[in-house]
Amino acid sequence: AQSVTQPDIHITVSEGASLELRCNYSYGATPYLFWYVQSPGQGLQLLLKYFSGDTLVQGIKGFEAEFKRSQSSFNLRKPSVHWSDAAEYFCAVGRGQGGYNKLIFGAGTRLAVHP
Amino acid sequence: DSGVTQTPKHLITATGQRVTLRCSPRSGDLSVYWYQQSLDQGLQFLIQYYNGEERAKGNILERFSAQQFPDLHSELNLSSLELGDSALYFCASSVATPGPSGNTIYFGEGSWLTVV
Numbered sequence A: 001a002q003s004v005t006q007p008d009i010h011i012t013v014s015e016g017a018s019l020e021l022r023c024n025y026s027y028g029a030t031p032y033l034f035w036y037v038q039s040p041g042q043g044l045q046l047l048l049k050y051f052s053g054d055t056l057v058q059g060i061k062g063f064e065a066e067f068k069r070s071q072s073s074f075n076l077r078k079p080s081v082h083w084s085d086a087a088e089y090f091c092a093v094g095r096g097q098g099g100y101n102k103l104i105f106g107a108g109t110r111l112a113v114h115p
Numbered sequence B: 001d002s003g004v005t006q007t008p009k010h011l012i013t014a015t016g017q018r019v020t021l022r023c024s025p026r027s028g029d030l031s032v033y034w035y036q037q038s039l040d041q042g043l044q045f046l047i048q049y050y051n052g053e054e055r056a057k058g059n060i061l062e063r064f065s066a067q068q069f070p071d072l073h074s075e076l077n078l079s080s081l082e083l084g085d086s087a088l089y090f091c092a093s094s095v096a097t098p099g100p101s102g103n104t105i106y107f108g109e110g111s112w113l114t115v116v
Helices: none
Strands: A003-005 A010-014 A019-021 A024-026 A032-038 A044-050 A056-058 A064-068 A073-078 A087-094 A109-114 B005-007 B010-013 B019-024 B031-038 B042-050 B053-057 B064-068 B074-078 B087-094 B111-115
Touching: A003 A087, A010 A019, A019 A109, A024 A073, A032 A064, A032 A073, A044 A056, A044 A064, A044 A073, A073 A087, B005 B087, B010 B019, B019 B087, B019 B111, B031 B074, B042 B064, B042 B074, B074 B087
Parallel strands: A010 A109, B010 B111
Antiparallel strands: A003 A024, A019 A073, A032 A044, A032 A087, A056 A064, A064 A073, A087 A109, B005 B019, B019 B074, B031 B042, B031 B087, B042 B053, B064 B074, B087 B111
């Protein structure tokens, strides 16, 4: 069955510290992989996506993620966290036939940032 | 701003009532998706429409229905509402082409539904 696991429900880091959010997936084929962020009271914003090629992808707001096929992982990283990064982060997988796709989301990781 | 517009942003209604949530996809996107986000279920895919036709169904209750109109906007109808239907309902859209572009889904800001 297709699934996404985000092992950490809550993470707290200090401002300026590095961040890594974990994501593991189970999927029949090589999926497309996504990270979304949801700020309090806001919608889901696409941070970055992986389709093929270079396994390290860059996104918006200074985030990057690395696809590791052998580990079925797509962890999100940021070298220095800002207070405005406090939000909930969702990893998602899916691969459809163009416009016919549905994403499978993880349960999310809530990030708190201490000043 | 993703370009996906949802109305209303907030809605409070009583049990047993019916509501309609509206969504305008990004310009040019033929596919529209509806997701439900609740505390206990997380983000759940409800249904997808492509150019007016239903394409995929997820965990959508029989009391819920959706449609996509010729101008590509979509409506999600929720009827006989129960307390447990209180959630954030997202609409999303994507282009209808194979490959990465067609698989990149953009979400609106959601419609908060509270059933009392």
